[in-house]
Amino acid sequence: MTSTTEKTVTDMSVFEALESEVRSYCRSFPTIFDKARGYKLWDTQGREFIDFFAGAGALNYGHNNSRIKSKLIDYLTDDHVVHSLDMATVAKESFLKRFQDVILSPRGMDYKVMFPGPTGANTVESALKLARKVTGRQTVISFTKAFHGMTLGALAVTGNAFKRKGAGVPLHHAVSMPYDQYHENVDSLTLLERYLEDDGSGVDLPAAIILETVQGEGGINVAGSEWLKQVEQICRRWDILLIVDDVQAGCGRTGPFFSFEEAGIQPDMVCLSKSIGGYGLPFAITLIKPELDQWAPGEHNGTFRGHNLAFVAATEALSYWETDELTQDILRKGEKVRLALEEMAAKHPELQTDVRGRGLMQGISFASEGFADRVCQAAFQRGLIMETSGPDSEVAKVMPPLTIDDEGLDKGLSILEESIQAAKQSSTQ
Template sequence: MTSITEATTDMSTFETLESEVRSYCRSFPTIFDKARGYKLWDVEGREFIDFFAGAGALNYGHNNPQIKSKLIDYLTNDHVVHSLDMATVAKEKFLQRFQQVILEPRKMNYKVMFPGPTGANSVESALKLARKVTGRQTVISFTKAFHGMTLGALSVTGNSFKRHGAGVPLHHAVSMPYDNYHDDVDSLSLLERYLEDEGSGLDLPAAIILETLQGEGGINVASNTWLQRIEDICRRWDILLIVDDVQVGCGRTGTFFSFEEAGIQPDMICLSKSIGGYGLPFAITLIQPKLDKWAPGEHNGTFRGHNLAFVAATEALTYWETDKLEREILRKGEILQQALNSMTAKHPDTEPEVRGRGLMQGIAFGQEGFAEKVCAAAFERGLIMETSGPDSEVAKVMPPLIIDDEGLNKGLAILEESIQAAKNTR
């Protein structure tokens, strides 16, 4: 296997001209040129298996040919590309298909809002609307949560490094323990006591926002029981429930929405990343109709209506016309889990713990900096994967959903080799 260290790529342009804020190009120090499916190639022709999938934006793979053909046809026929929130044929088709393929079969009733092209835009819109509708200010979030990099989203994010980047105090949010945050704490009994106690210092919140599986927070999975109890608390206290499905939605855990197995019905749902189908910037906020109290233009933006994303997203929905993809994700998720369990059994000295479900799983290592060494060794061997968790303690496996068994197993073999390589450097 060719090591990337055997040939160099000149990164001087990026080091000289691009801001120091760049991050992924430091983890993957090469210049990428082409991509297809679950593979990428750099300018020197070296092949990489992708266990990163654009941080979850490429569930259907790079340059998906089915979606690409629709985009090419749309562009070559001079259809509208930019339209703010004007009505277009592409938007109409997306709305109709989303209703027919996703909402109606699940007996879900939501209005679709186009808040702007990123997950943070979706979160901001949900927070604003929750406060507008309820007349309250406080929002409850959870330990190790990540909801975005804008001020409202940062206020409900747990990561101290990200929060400090705001440069100003982050107000009107209270963080509570996530499921299994501490063995001796029943997080929801604590939350209920806070709500009941006039002396707790917690004002009745407008909303509770959560991820059913915390990706950036370290692959922490909430149980169905915990999610159901959260919903019950929201209903009893007239609190709105917002589910952030930006990274774990669009099939990442198996079902289209990550919370389907729990049977809950959020008041609002935030979607971005792979809802764009092709890696195109796109986000939507799903709102129960009774909550749709926006005045026209009260939340707007120049890029709410990216018509290329409408086209790509509409075509991507064909994957959900049957349960074939869902069954494949669950099957490959079992392969992934078994492989990770096998790896950790061979390396107990790394203090490993397998976490996650579906095709978002990972290994948390108890030794500081070890996950970063594993991911660096993986890159040298032709595998792209990132760390997650507040201390970058988790080596995260998140391939495109369309990866075949050969690619999945080859990538897992590289990961296992990389764990041993990381141990050899200690």
């Protein structure tokens, strides 16, 4: 195999000639990937990469997880139903029962499960629509630096200016408030309540408040448990629905299956996608308090809301959650990541770094514009796949599969440390 530190050139001409200019990740990682297993990928030249990206959080159980793959192969070999819209199938029945038994019942949670379509934006859109239908109100409150999807409703509650501009039309019926610790001199929730109390504030009583407990694309910003509890209290006081977007932070990414478990809150709706599909397969669900399930049949639908391969993969993935063993392992490895990032930050005080995150969703920010991008480029050259996040791409994001072993985690963190040094040297030349 070719060493990943050698700067060999991959022929990307087919993609440059035939694929839209909108492509992004193949620009960040300019090689043609061929195989993947666990926390590793290999390109067509045989170069090996450690994956600290995990499909933007869609591969919590790693690439080609053998347990899940076996179930998919058996399902396909036996000619079971693959496409079914929302018809009843054996695969859907198995998933619903398993999700109830393994996830909801042990946590004392009472939700109906909706299949809105296969993406994170689908689950967010369905939650926003249902909140407006149930309450009869239009406004939704979101938070600074939030990211909830690329369709129009989801973009309206997204903070990123570049992504919002792509809508091409005004984005209405949403109000953005400061996220927890957005500014040290701003008490964001007192501000929110003053807006709700004041008939002259210009903010209508909202249908819902939507939030991420850890903002992934927004820069790995973590909301504190007390702040989340206060948001819930405001929702109850004003009869506002609380929607938690757990698309990226859920499915164990921060330790517990749901990222909000530590705070002890009970959202009215929960949005799940990405790793709920188990194998990187497109899949999303919206969890709804039973009394809010006021849809008319077919009022929200989609051709691929009955993706039976994803049902199969998701059902098997839930076996990881029969005990708290995976949660404890994530928390242990998350502490390892935290200590490693803090050591890196301490070695380079001139870079004005900040270590952020929870579990295996962490990152290190850099004050210098473009520095995090250079770190990730240096990491790629050394065999590590990472992405940036934040409004200015200022955070180098550490998000490996949850199943990564200590050897892979240590090696990846070592490459990251080398890459910070390399980026620093290149910026002084």
